[in-house]
Amino acid sequence: MYAINVCDLERVSEIQRSFLIAPVCQRRDTVNCEPKMVAGYGVVLECHDEQAQAIVDVIRIKHPRNLVRCYKRTRRGTWRKV
Secondary structure, three states: EEEEHHHHHEEEEEEHHHHHHHHOOOOEEEEEEOOOOOEEEEEOOOOHHHHHHHHOOOHHHHOOOOOEEEEEEOOOOEEEEE
């Protein structure tokens, strides 16, 4: 399961939000990916892990890790930045 930080979505272009992220975030479920931060909530990508990883890879072409925070859920249930 993958998620993208809600606050960082503004940095992603409108085209990427409309065609990459919106189709896989229909319920708009949010999770607290970074509990120690106020802006640590992410919107869950509701798709297979392979498709979510491809979406993250496309976002990474233009935006580095520190500008658009993406997360992957670990086996222990915590979230790790990818």
